[in-house]
Amino acid sequence: MAKLQVAIDLLTTEDAIALATKVAPYIDIIELGTPLIKSEGLSVITAMKEAFPDKKVFADFKTADAGALEAEMAFKAGADYITILGAVDDATIAGAVAKAKEYNRAVVVDTIGVADRVKRAQEVSKLGVEFVELHAGLDEQAKDGYSIQVLIDEATNAGVPVSIAGGVNINSIADVKKSGAVVAVAGGAIYGAEDPAAAAKALKEALA
Ligand SMILES: O=C(CO)[C@H](O)[C@H](O)COP(=O)(O)O
Secondary structure (H helix, E strand, C coil), rough: CCCCEEECCCCHHHHHHHHHEEEHHHHHEEEEEEEHHHHHHCCHHHHHHHHCCCCCCEHHHEEEEEEEHHHEEEEEEEEEEEEECCCCHHHHHHHHHHHHHHHHHHEECCCCCCCCHHHHHHHHCCCCCCCEEEECCHHHHHCCCCCCCCHHHEEEEEEEECEECCCCCCHHHHHHCCCCCCCEECCCHHCCEEEEEEEHHHHHHHHH
């Protein structure tokens, strides 16, 4: 069954932990968004892992260089996963993967900004990453004509383990599931909901 990842794009540790507390029963992976980590620093990773030791904590670093160094920072702070950008040199991804092996953690490649996401997903999968995030970021989603269907079609054809991120919600979750993605990432559909727990529960049930 595909896992459900909540992307916490809030700005304080307090708000992030409060949200995670509400949705934890329905969530497999807790993602600390890039703005949250920039706002609070590495301490938010440590606080989240201490609060939820049984959940996977995903640090959305979106690292562009110094993969080994940044991976070590994330893993030492308590992260189970770090994201490295797919648009960068293979050496950056390979450096992070080597560190992940040392710490028994994992690397996820984020394809935000990559023109051919499927081709890059297939390439970086050979470097030993856990899975590849087929991702349309918040700015891309805000553009006229954006549809998550493009990510769903890409996941269906990827042939390597992928997640989908970019507007996953209750209307798209059935197609996300059908695509074979190993993880469905939902941010705004959960933290922006009037009842985040109910929203997470509905998404989790749709993946079952
Ligand atoms: O990484 C991100 C932005 O860069 C978001 O966390 C990701 O796009 C998922 O959020 P949403 O479901 O709100 O699109």
